[in-house]
Amino acid sequence: MPLLINGRESVDPWVSLNADSYQQDARSELLRLKLTKAAIYPIAIYLEHSAELQANSQKIGLLVTGDDDLSQIASLLPNVSLIAIDFPVLRDGRGFSIARNITRRGFSGEVRAVGDVSYDRLDNMHRSGFNAYQLDDQRYGPQTLKAFSEISVNYQPTHPR
Numbered sequence: 001m002p003l004l005i006n007g008r009e010s011v012d013p014w015v016s017l018n019a020d021s022y023q024q025d026a027r028s029e030l031l032r033l034k035l036t037k038a039a040i041y042p043i044a045i046y047l048e049h050s051a052e053l054q055a056n057s058q059k060i061g062l063l064v065t066g067d068d069d070l071s072q073i074a075s076l077l078p079n080v081s082l083i084a085i086d087f088p089v090l091r092d093g094r095g096f097s098i099a100r101n102i103t104r105r106g107f108s109g110e111v112r113a114v115g116d117v118s119y120d121r122l123d124n125m126h127r128s129g130f131n132a133y134q135l136d137d138q139r140y141g142p143q144t145l146k147a148f149s150e151i152s153v154n155y156q157p158t159h160p161r
Contacts, residue, residue, distance in 0.1 A: 003135045005110070007126075010133070014061055014082065016040045040084050043068050046076070054079055063114070066094025070101055077107045085130075087115040096128040104128035119143070 003012045017039060039063035046053060052124055053060055061082030072084070083102055099111050112132035113125050122133060146154040 002135050004122075004135070006131055010132075012100070014038045014040050016063065016084075017042060017045060032051075038082070040082065042139040043073065050079075060109075061112075064098060066092055066098070068098075070098065073098070074100065074105055077102060077105060081109040082109065082112060084114045084134075086115060087117060088120075090116050091119070092116075093126065096124065098127070099129040 002013075003010050015038065037057045038061060040063050041053070042063045046060070046062055060071070060080045060116075061084055062076060062080050063084045063086060065086045065088070085098050087095045095113065095115075099113075103111065109131045110132050112134060113121075113130045113132075114134045115127070117133050117135050125133060134137075
């Protein structure tokens with residue numbers, strides 16, 4: 001999957017927790033992830049194992065959804081360096097609000113859009129506070145980077161460009 005960070009193609013140094021293998025053997029999956037450079041955990045699993053994972057916040061990312069409690073997410077911001085916000089379907093826009101809220105609260109780490117991320121939403125995602133975008137191979141092409149400069153005038157104040 002292509003990853004754009006700050007409007008440029010990037011190599012993804014993060015590993016995401018595989019929910020299926022976690023269900024089968026939670027201990028070995030957590031150990032495997034702790035040995036990697038950096039791992040993204042669903043918020044529920046992070047909370048369950050936060051004591052052992054907090055040793056290095058530079059290696060911790062959280063996967064959050066629109067169903068997660070924003071106050072809970074806000075309290076964890078100092079402990080992580082990446083927030084991946086899931087867009088399960090096109091019509092679910094709660095991720096825009098989450099990104100806007102966490103950047104307003106001072107989170108300066110990577111705010112990554114995952115899931116149903118497409119060209120026509122990239123500019124709005126950027127304006128909401130996202131700085132990283134994980135796209136499906138089918139949705140990525142040479143024209144994708146144009147999404148960030150295609151609209152030059154906005155009528156509503158948003159995240160600075």
